[in-house]
Amino acid sequence: MTSITYGGNTYPLDKHQSVLDCLVGHGAPVPFSCRSGVCQTCLMRAVRGVPPEDSQRGLKDSLKLQNYFLACVCHPTDDLEAALPQEVVCSLPATVTALEPLNGEIMHVSLECHAPLEYRAGQFINLFRDPTLGRSYSLASVPGHDEHLHLHVRRLPQGRVSGWIHEELRAGQTVEIRGPSGDCFYVPGRPEQEMVLIGTGSGLAPLYGILRDALRRGHSGPIRLFHGSRNRAGLYLTGELRELARNHSNFEYVPCVSGEEPAPGLEGGRAHEIAFREIGDFKDKRLFLCGHPEMVSAAKKRAFLAGAAMKDIYADPFNVNAAP
Amino acid sequence: MTEKKLADWWNESHASLYEKLGGEAAVNAAVDIFYRKVLADPRINRFFEGVDMEKQAAKQKAFLTMAFGGPHNYTGMDMRRGHAHLVKQGLNDSHFDAVMEHLGATMKELNVPDELIAQAAAIAESTRNDVLGR
Ligand SMILES: Cc1cc2nc3c(=O)[nH]c(=O)nc-3n(C[C@H](O)[C@H](O)[C@H](O)COP(=O)(O)OP(=O)(O)OC[C@H]3O[C@@H](n4cnc5c(N)ncnc54)[C@H](O)[C@@H]3O)c2cc1C
Ligand code: FES
Numbered sequence: 001m002t003s004i005t006y007g008g009n010t011y012p013l014d015k016h017q018s019v020l021d022c023l024v025g026h027g028a029p030v031p032f033s034c035r036s037g038v039c040q041t042c043l044m045r046a047v048r049g050v051p052p053e054d055s056q057r058g059l060k061d062s063l064k065l066q067n068y069f070l071a072c073v074c075h076p077t078d079d080l081e082a083a084l085p086q087e088v089v090c091s092l093p094a095t096v097t098a099l100e101p102l103n104g105e106i107m108h109v110s111l112e113c114h115a116p117l118e119y120r121a122g123q124f125i126n127l128f129r130d131p132t133l134g135r136s137y138s139l140a141s142v143p144g145h146d147e148h149l150h151l152h153v154r155r156l157p158q159g160r161v162s163g164w165i166h167e168e169l170r171a172g173q174t175v176e177i178r179g180p181s182g183d184c185f186y187v188p189g190r191p192e193q194e195m196v197l198i199g200t201g202s203g204l205a206p207l208y209g210i211l212r213d214a215l216r217r218g219h220s221g222p223i224r225l226f227h228g229s230r231n232r233a234g235l236y237l238t239g240e241l242r243e244l245a246r247n248h249s250n251f252e253y254v255p256c257v258s259g260e261e262p263a264p265g266l267e268g269g270r271a272h273e274i275a276f277r278e279i280g281d282f283k284d285k286r287l288f289l290c291g292h293p294e295m296v297s298a299a300k301k302r303a304f305l306a307g308a309a310m311k312d313i314y315a316d317p318f319n320v321n322a323a324p
Numbered sequence: 325m326t327e328k329k330l331a332d333w334w335n336e337s338h339a340s341l342y343e344k345l346g347g348e349a350a351v352n353a354a355v356d357i358f359y360r361k362v363l364a365d366p367r368i369n370r371f372f373e374g375v376d377m378e379k380q381a382a383k384q385k386a387f388l389t390m391a392f393g394g395p396h397n398y399t400g401m402d403m404r405r406g407h408a409h410l411v412k413q414g415l416n417d418s419h420f421d422a423v424m425e426h427l428g429a430t431m432k433e434l435n436v437p438d439e440l441i442a443q444a445a446a447i448a449e450s451t452r453n454d455v456l457g458r
Contacts, residue, residue, distance in 0.1 A: 301377060
């Protein structure tokens with residue numbers, strides 16, 4: 001008989017019973033709403049075993065790859081150990097190996113995990129200043145290529161974690177991180193599909209990871225990266241990106257400044273507006289949006305109206321938590 | 325009639341609209357087209373301002389599943405509760421009509437036969453009073 005393990009308990013699964021019915025029947029606190037595989041409220045992740053394909057219908061590819069499934073339509077034939085999405089992330093120590101400013105306000109942070117961390121470029125980790133104070137930072141590094149984890153941290157005025165990273169954190173120090181999470185990453189398959197990457201400020205971090213991941217995995221379709229900042233001083237990694245563009249004929253780098261006259265080689269205007277001006281039709285294109293939450297939300301809507309399929313839009317708004 | 329044929333006949337004549345349309349695959353094909361029409365319509369898109377697009381798309385999918393006669397757990401009460409804040413903002417028959425129009429146009433675009441479009445429209449229409457809180 002198939003069994004489901006959840007929260008340290010193992011339950012036998014009756015024939016024809018869904019994982020959701022089984023767990024809820026035993027009083028496990030799993031949320032649900034439609035019970036028919038539509039609303040995605042009952043999203044869970046298999047931490048052991050593989051969920052049947054049927055239970056992943058309608059999920060983004062990046063979630064499928066991480067063994068997420070809908071419990072209400074999940075009828076596994078093999079044993080599964082399941083967890084709710086927020087319970088999956090584990091916590092581990094990491095030592096700072098380098099801190100280098102990328103420009104006046106963004107710091108490159110390199111971390112060496114004490115245990116191997118399985119992640120995808122573009123996902124994010126939570127970095128803790130103390131056990132109750134942590135913030136999300138996206139991974140700019142590519143597993144298997146970059147030895148350490150790379151973050152790009154923008155310093156915010158009075159930012160409790162970003163300020164601490166910029167001013168007090170030192171190489172050699174050990175911090176606690178949790179993760180990875182997030183589904184904004186490159187999914188292999190359809191290598192000929194066009195990709196459009198739009199980011200503002202440190203929103204370049206996940207895009208830099210995603211871009212290099214895609215190139216390394218042999219993505220052959222055109223890839224365009226629009227990175228925006230108010231002024232030239234806010235751009236960074238421009239040399240590296242221009243070099244990548246020189247070495248990969250399918251990659252185009254478009255740095256944009258919105259608050260000053262563009263110098264040669266730069267576009268004038270906001271990154272997403274320039275992208276929409278240059279690309280009228282988003283049908284069949286894969287889109288990645290990272291950084292300023294308002295930019296992400298506006299661009300998401302516009303791209304969808306311009307023909308992008310919802311499942312082809314990957315986004316990470318860098319919501320800044322202004323709560324104490 | 326042979327046994328096989330009898331079974332086919334039974335299945336065909338008793339298949340739900342949802343199955344006839346192609347089940348979940350039909351809903352998946354329809355949801356982006358439908359939601360794009362809704363968001364682009366100046367008569368109704370103010371009701372969608374500022375909401376999370378992904379969550380909203382999941383709701384559009386649930387709506388289409390229901391309209392196609394598929395498995396759903398909507399009750400009249402859920403419909404009322406779910407739309408009460410929009411009724412306060414002035415949601416009325418003209419907006420409901422606009423949504424119905426997009427439902428029909430979406431199915432037309434997907435080459436659904438007229439009689440099945442009419443069936444789906446009838447199911448969606450049956451929620452009008454609940455949606456509008458009457
Ligand atoms: C998925 C995700 C990925 C992210 N990735 C990155 C990344 O790669 N790089 C990056 O730089 N950032 C990233 N962020 C943002 C990051 O997580 C932090 O939100 C950011 O660094 C600010 O944290 P902080 O502790 O420094 O600032 P906080 O102390 O949280 O303060 C944030 C801002 O709010 C103001 N503020 C604080 N308290 C109040 C108050 N009570 N009232 C009004 N204003 C207040 C502060 O002045 C400051 O400007 C990401 C966020 C998310 C959600
Ligand atoms: S409860 Fe809605 S998808 Fe499972």
